[in-house]
Amino acid sequence: MTKRVDLFALSALPAVLYLLVIYAVPLLMLLTRSVTGAEGLTLAPYTAFLSDAFNWQIIANTLRVAGLVTLTCLVIGYPVAFALSWARGLAQAVLLLSIILPLSVGVVVKAFAWQIVLKRDGVVTAALMATGLFEEPPRLLFTETGLVLGAANVFLPFMILPIYSVAKLVDPRLTEAGATLGATPWKRFARITWPLTLPGVISGIAFTFSLSVSMYVIPSLLIGDRFQTLATLTGRSFLLMRNEALGSATAVLLLALAVAVVVGSTWFARRLGRAA
Amino acid sequence: MTAFLDIAGAEKGFGATRVLGGVDLAVARGEFVSLLGPSGCGKTTLLRIVAGLLRPDRGHVRLDGEDITRRPPHKRDVGVVFQSYALFPHLNVAENVAFGLRAQGTGKAESAAAVDRFLTLVQLGHLADRPVSALSGGQQQRVAVARALAVRPKLLLLDEPFSALDRKLREGMQIELRRLLRELGTTAIFVTHDQEEALTMSDRIAVMHGGAIEHLGTPEEVYSRPATPFALEFVGLSSRLPGRVVESMNGLLMVETPLGRLRAPGSFLPGSPVLLAVRPERIRVGGTGEGNAVLAPLTDVVFQGARVQMHFAGADGLPLLAEVSELPSGHLRPGAELPLHWAVRDMLVYPAPDRAAVA
Numbered sequence: 001m002t003k004r005v006d007l008f009a010l011s012a013l014p015a016v017l018y019l020l021v022i023y024a025v026p027l028l029m030l031l032t033r034s035v036t037g038a039e040g041l042t043l044a045p046y047t048a049f050l051s052d053a054f055n056w057q058i059i060a061n062t063l064r065v066a067g068l069v070t071l072t073c074l075v076i077g078y079p080v081a082f083a084l085s086w087a088r089g090l091a092q093a094v095l096l097l098s099i100i101l102p103l104s105v106g107v108v109v110k111a112f113a114w115q116i117v118l119k120r121d122g123v124v125t126a127a128l129m130a131t132g133l134f135e136e137p138p139r140l141l142f143t144e145t146g147l148v149l150g151a152a153n154v155f156l157p158f159m160i161l162p163i164y165s166v167a168k169l170v171d172p173r174l175t176e177a178g179a180t181l182g183a184t185p186w187k188r189f190a191r192i193t194w195p196l197t198l199p200g201v202i203s204g205i206a207f208t209f210s211l212s213v214s215m216y217v218i219p220s221l222l223i224g225d226r227f228q229t230l231a232t233l234t235g236r237s238f239l240l241m242r243n244e245a246l247g248s249a250t251a252v253l254l255l256a257l258a259v260a261v262v263v264g265s266t267w268f269a270r271r272l273g274r275a276a
Numbered sequence: 277m278t279a280f281l282d283i284a285g286a287e288k289g290f291g292a293t294r295v296l297g298g299v300d301l302a303v304a305r306g307e308f309v310s311l312l313g314p315s316g317c318g319k320t321t322l323l324r325i326v327a328g329l330l331r332p333d334r335g336h337v338r339l340d341g342e343d344i345t346r347r348p349p350h351k352r353d354v355g356v357v358f359q360s361y362a363l364f365p366h367l368n369v370a371e372n373v374a375f376g377l378r379a380q381g382t383g384k385a386e387s388a389a390a391v392d393r394f395l396t397l398v399q400l401g402h403l404a405d406r407p408v409s410a411l412s413g414g415q416q417q418r419v420a421v422a423r424a425l426a427v428r429p430k431l432l433l434l435d436e437p438f439s440a441l442d443r444k445l446r447e448g449m450q451i452e453l454r455r456l457l458r459e460l461g462t463t464a465i466f467v468t469h470d471q472e473e474a475l476t477m478s479d480r481i482a483v484m485h486g487g488a489i490e491h492l493g494t495p496e497e498v499y500s501r502p503a504t505p506f507a508l509e510f511v512g513l514s515s516r517l518p519g520r521v522v523e524s525m526n527g528l529l530m531v532e533t534p535l536g537r538l539r540a541p542g543s544f545l546p547g548s549p550v551l552l553a554v555r556p557e558r559i560r561v562g563g564t565g566e567g568n569a570v571l572a573p574l575t576d577v578v579f580q581g582a583r584v585q586m587h588f589a590g591a592d593g594l595p596l597l598a599e600v601s602e603l604p605s606g607h608l609r610p611g612a613e614l615p616l617h618w619a620v621r622d623m624l625v626y627p628a629p630d631r632a633a634v635a
Contacts (some may be wrong), residue, residue, distance in 0.1 A: 173362040176329050179349040180356040181376030182427055193380065195366045 027255075034248035045249035062229040063257065065147060065211035072152040072209045073159035074201065080156075081163035087168075099157050107154060111221035114150035115141060118222070124149075147223045151212050156164045158207040166200030202269050213258045229252040250253070278341070280305040280463055281326070281431055282438045286335035288321050289327045296320045297487040298335065303463060310456065310466045310474040313484035313510070317328065319467045322484075323433050326465065328352050336459055339429055355429035361420040363408040369419055370395065370404040376427035387426075394422040397456060414445050421453065425460065432464040438473060450477055469592045471511045475499065483507040497630060505551055514595045521548045529625065534592040538568045540623035549628035556599035558622040561586060561614055563604075569617040575610055577603070588616065 037044050049055050091094070117124055118141040125137045130190030140146040170193065172263050178188040216231045225232075230250050279302035288296040296318040303309050311319035324330040326337055328349035328620035337345045337408075344352050344512050355376075363372050378386035395401045398418035408416060417437055421456040424432055438446040452476050457464050468474050475480045475495045483491040483498060483506070491503035502508035508516075521544045522537070529540045531552060540552060572588035575595075584603050598616060 089547075095463060128413060128537060130534070171360070171362060173358050173360055176349070177356065177362040177423075178363075178379070179329070179376070180327055180352075180354060181379055181423065182350050184350055184378035187379050191375070 024214070030248050031252055033244060034252050037245070040127050045245040046253070049246065049249050049253070055229075058233055059227045059257070062213060062231070063261070064252070064264040065144065065229065066209055066217070066261075068144075068148045069151045069155060069212040070159075070205055070209045072148060073156050075153065077156055077159035077204065078163060078197075078201070081160050081167050083169035084160070084164045092103070099160055103157055103260060107217050107258045108221070110154055110252065111150060111218050113258065114146070114153065114222055118146045118150070133164060142223050143228070144223065147227070149218055151218050154215075154218060155208045155211050158211060160206040162203040162207065163197060170196045198269055202266050205265050205269070209265070210258045210262055213255060213261070230257070279303055279338075279349070280307075280340060281465075282336075282338040283322070283326065284336045286322060286325055286332045286336070286337065288318075288325060288330065288488060290331050295487055296332070299487070299489055301482060301492070303465065306461050306463055308457060308466065308477060308479045310468055310481045310570055311470060312474040312481050313466055314469055315446075317484040318487040319484050320435060320467075321487075322463065322481040323435055323467050326431070327354050327356050327433055329356075333534040337507065353427075353430040355424035355427060355432045357420045357432070357434045359418075359425050359439060361416045361437075363419055363423070364417055365409060366409070368404070369406050369411070371402065371427050372419055373423045375423060375439045378428060383388075390426050394426045397425075398422045413440050414449060417441065417449065425456075425462065432453055432462050433468045434464060436468055437466075438468075439470075446473075447476075450525075453477070456584045469633060472526040475511070482510075483510060485510070498553070500606045502624065505553075505626045507623060508553055508626070513556050513597055513599075514624070515556065515559070515590075515594075516584075517590070517594055519550050519552050521546050521550055528620070531625075534594055535570045535572075535590045538570075538623065539620045540572065540625045542623055544625070544627070551626045551628050553624040553626070554622055555624075556585065557583075558618045559596070559598035559616050560618065561598050561600055561604050561616055563617075564615070565617045565619075567617055567619040568623065569615060570596075571613050571615050572606060574612050574614055577608060588614070 004183055034045055036043055036044060056169075078098070080095075084092065085098070087095055116185075118121060119125070120139070120141070121135055124140060126133055128138055138158070174192050174196070175188045178192050183191065214231045214257045215229075217237055218231055219227060228236075230253060234247050235252065237243045237250060241247075281301075281303040283299060283301040286296055286299045287294070299318070301309070301322075311322060313319050321330060325332045328344070328347060332345065333540075333615060335345070338341060339352070339354070344354075360435070364375060365376065370388075372471050373391045373394055374387045377390055382390070387551060391404070392401065392474070395404055398419050398421055399495070400415060400422065403411065403415065408419060411419065412523050413542055417440075434453075438449060441449065446457060450473060466474070475498075478495055480492060480494055481498045482489045483502070483504075485504075485506045491498055491507040493501075498507060499512055502511060505516075508514055517533045517535060517538075519531035519533035520536070521529050524544055524546055527541060527543055527549075529542050529544060531538050531540055532553060538552060540550075544550060570590065576585075576587040576588050578585040583599050583601060586598045586600065588598065590596045596616065604614075
C-alpha cells in the first residue's frame with residue numbers, strides 16, 4: 001500500500017517541479033513586486049488603483065465581459081455537448097472534430113477572422129439586415145457585443161468538452177425512468193439531467209471564465225484600446241507605461257478575482273444542485 | 277368483458293428488421309402476465325410500447341378504456357421497473373421513491389408518508405437516508421419496485437428485474453414481489469427469459485418467439501399443453517420424436533416413429549409428418565403399464581437432489597429423458613435396457629415444423 005502511494009507521489013513529481021519553477025516562483029515574484037515600495041512593504045499600488053473610480057469601471061468591464069462570454073458558451077455549448085453524446089459513428093466523429101480542430105487555429109488568426117465577419121458589410125450584419133428587424137446596419141465590430149461573440153467562439157470548446165465528458169456517462173434509462181414516474185420533459189431535465197451534468201458544467205464554467213477574464217489578444221483586436229480590462233491594463237502597464245508596480249497589482253487583482261469567481265460559482269452551483 | 281389492458285395488432289420494426297409483428301394481448305385488472313421468450317423475441321419492445329417509450333408502427337394500446345397509443349410516457353400512469361433499475365444516483369433511497377410523487381406535485385408531507393409506506397412494504401425503511409450506491413443489488417431492486425409503485429400506477433411493467441441477482445436471492449424476491457403486487461391489486465406485465473420465473477409468478481404466460489405470441493395461457497396450460505414446438509422447447513424439458521401418421525380414428529393417432537408405433541391423441545390426415553413429444557416426469561421407468569411402451573438402453577443417470585434424471589438412447593440415437601423422484605431398484609449401469617412407458621394422453625403432437633424453425 002505504502003509503495004503504491006509512493007509511486008503515485010513520484011509520478012506527479014515532474015509536473016509539480018515544472019509548475020513550481022515556471023509558475024509558482026514567478027507568481028510569487030509578481031506578488032512580492034506588487035507589495036514592495038521604496039520603503040519596504042506597502043499596499044500603495046493597490047490603494048492607488050482601487051481609489052480611482054475609472055479603475056472600478058475596468059474591473060466591472062472585465063467581470064461583465066467574462067460573465068457574458070461564459071453565459072453565451074454555456075447556453076450554446078450545453079445542447080451541443082448533448083448532441084455530441086447522443087451522436088454515433090461518423091456524425092460523432094465529424095462533430096467532435098469540428099469542435100477540437102478550431103483549437104489548433106491561433107487566437108490571433110481567429111480574432112482577425114472575426115474582424116472580417118463582424119465588419120459593417122460582413123455576413124453577420126447582412127444576415128441581421130435580411131431579417132428586416134433593423135433600420136440600418138447594426139454596429140458589431142469594436143462593440144462589446146462583437147467582443148462577446150468573438151470570444152465565445154474561441155472559448156466554446158472549453159465549455160463543450162467538460163460537459164460532454166459527463167453527459168456521455170448519464171444513463172438514458174434515467175430520464176426514461178423519470179418519464180414513467182410522471183415527470184414532464186422539463187422536470188426530467190431539471191431534476192435528473194441537469195444535476196447529473198452539473199460537475200461538467202462547473203468545470204466548463206471554470207475553464208471558460210478563467211480564460212475569458214484574462215483574455216488579452218481578443219479584446220485588443222475586436223474592440224481596441226478604448227475598452228480596458230484588467231488583462232489589457234496589465235499588459236499596458238508593463239509594455240507601455242513601464243509601471244511595474246501597477247502591472248503587478250492589477251495582475252494579482254485579476255488572479256484573485258478569477259479564483260474567487262470560479263470557486264464561488266462552484267460552491268453556488270453545488271448548492272443549487274443539492275436544492276433541486 | 278373488456279380487458280383492462282388491450283394491445284391490438286402492435287407492430288414495430290427497426291430499419292428493415294421487423295421486431296414485433298402484429299401482437300394482440302388482453303390483460304385483466306389485477307392480473308400478472310409474463311412475456312416469456314429468448315432475447316430478440318420482441319418482449320422488451322412490446323413492454324416499451326406499453327410504457328410509451330417506443331411508438332408502434334401500427335396497432336393500438338388501450339388502458340382502462342382509454343386509447344394511450346399516442347400518449348407520452350409521463351401521462352400514462354404506467355410504472356416501469358428497469359432491468360438495470362435506473363435509480364437516480366444523485367438522490368438517496370427516500371428521494372428516489374419520492375421522485376414520482378414530487379414530480380406529479382404531491383405535497384411534501386403526503387409524499388413522505390407514501391415513501392415511508394412503500395419503503396416499509398419492501399422492507400427498506402431503515403435505509404431511507406442511504407445513497408443508492410451503498411445498497412446491494414437486491415436492495416436496489418426493491419428501491420426500484422418501491423419507486424415505481426409509490427405513484428400507484430394503473431399498470432406496472434417489469435423488465436427482467438431479477439436477472440442481476442443470484443439464484444437464491446432471486447427466488448425469495450419473486451415470491452415477495454408476487455405477494456406485494458397481489459396485496460396492492462396491481463396489474464403487472466413481467467418480461468423474462470427465465471421459464472422457471474415465469475411459471476412461478478404468473479397468472480398467465482405469453483410465450484413469445486420471432487415477434488409474435490406463440491402461446492398464451494396459464495402456467496399449467498403452457499407447461500402441460502404447449503401450443504407450438506417452440507413453446508414446448510422453451511418451457512421445460514421434453515423428449516421429441518419425428519413421426520408419420522399411419523392411422524387416425526376418433527381423435528386417436530397411430531404414429532410410425534424410429535422407436536416403433538406410438539399412440540397419441542389428435543386428428544391428422546394419415547401420411548402427415550408430425551412431431552411427438554413427452555415431458556420427462558410423465559415417463560415411468562420399469563414395470564408395466566397402459567399406453568406407449570418402448571425399451572431403451574440407459575446412457576446416464578444425473579442426480580439432482582429431489583429428482584433424478586435418467587437419459588436413454590432411443591433408436592436412431594434419439595435421446596429420451598425421464599425424470600423420477602426415486603431411482604428404480606435393480607442394477608442401473610449405462611447400457612442396461614429398461615422398459616419405459618407413458619400414457620397416451622401425455623403424448624404431445626404437433627405438425628412437423630420446418631427444419632429451419634426447429635434449429
